[in-house]
Amino acid sequence: MSLKIDKPLVSADWLNAHLDLKQLIVLDCTIPKVSLNTFVSEEKTQIKGAVYFDIKKNFSDNKSAFPNTVLSPEVFEERAQKIGIHQDTIVVCYDAVGTYSSPRVWWMFQLMGFKNVVVLDGGLPAWKASGFPIESIVVNKMQRGNFKIIYQPRKLKYTADVFESIDNKEVLIVDARSNGRFNGTAPEPRKDLKSGHIPSSVNLPFIDIQNNGKMKTETELITIFNSFKNKKEIIFTCGSGVTAAILALGAAIVKLDNVAVYDGSWTEWASTKHLPISL
CATH class of the missing domain: 3.40.250.10 (Rhodanese-like domain)
Structure with a gap:
């Protein structure tokens, strides 16, 4: 049976209880800090099994004159599929600050008409404080998903x-x-x-x-x-x-x-x- 989400926010306890669910994908939505005009990530760990959602490079329109401009629906769909998002995926967004850049990703999915998406309250700091499993930063690759947009202009x-x-x-x-x-x-x-x-x-x-x-x-x-x-x-x-x-x-x-x-x-x-x- 598919698990459906009826609220926009989940706790570290909830995520830990569902972390091994095949349907679930955890997205690291951290925006790296800027140092000398270069993006530098100070965080060396991630939630176990997390997939990096690169807001700056892959999920913003870099041809725009302004930062963080949302992608066109068609491009977002293709890139979300590429990182393994399916129609029945439960997407959990978190960031290394707390609850900072992860809501931006939650909102992007809302804009694209995807409802099964939540934010991890307190992000990585809350996860670590609870002693839940982390790993060194690695690239966890997923099989291509079948995500489809239902754009909400x-x-x-x-x-x-x-x-x-x-x-x-x-x-x-x-x-x-x-x-x-x-x-x-x-x-x-x-x-x-x-x-x-x-x-x-x-x-x-x-x-x-x-x-x-x-x-x-x-x-x-x-x-x-x-x-x-x-x-x-x-x-x-x-x-x-x-x-x-x-x-x-x-x-x-x-x-x-x-x-x-x-x-x-x-x-x-x-x-x-x-x-x-x-x-």
Whole structure:
């Protein structure tokens, strides 16, 4: 019997109990840190049997002018098949930070219409803290899968969509960056990028829905997202589309489904001429 997932988040205990299930694939979604313009991974271990999901090189459109741009549905389908994803696969996403880049991958699969995907709460640190099996970084190759996309375009927003939403009271734009970056009192990490935020947007730093790399409880998240529930649509944005997905994950935990991610986020907005910026 196939195991179906009915929630977006699982614990280390849950994963350990199902780790040997043939249907399950664990994806290491860690984004390597940047050192001297070179990607360097500081983590030397992974969850036993994990497959590396390379967000930067294989699962972003590297022809785009902006970082982390989502792939076309057709290319995503082909590359997901290549790493062994089947229609009945249970995909568990984790990262070495905690719950940081793994929600981005969870959201990508949601965008492609794949529902049997979850995030490991607390990622590798939580897994290690529980004493569960790890291994040195190795390439675990899988047989090609039969994954098929059922594209959900409403989950993805472009700059024009966001611009049109600024004066729409039924749409809420929520920024996952820090208060300092949102208010323009802290510099952007990308050189020469303007500070500030999208007009009419509100600030909910992604760290405010987490505790030590884990997502806050459902009860806590319900309180945080309570003011969002009467909006027709919620658009999450951040620096380059990664931490916006953490907010999307939080919304999914409390069963808000009228959400989308602005893929280009602040990097695209602040780099595009003649767009309004608030401080």
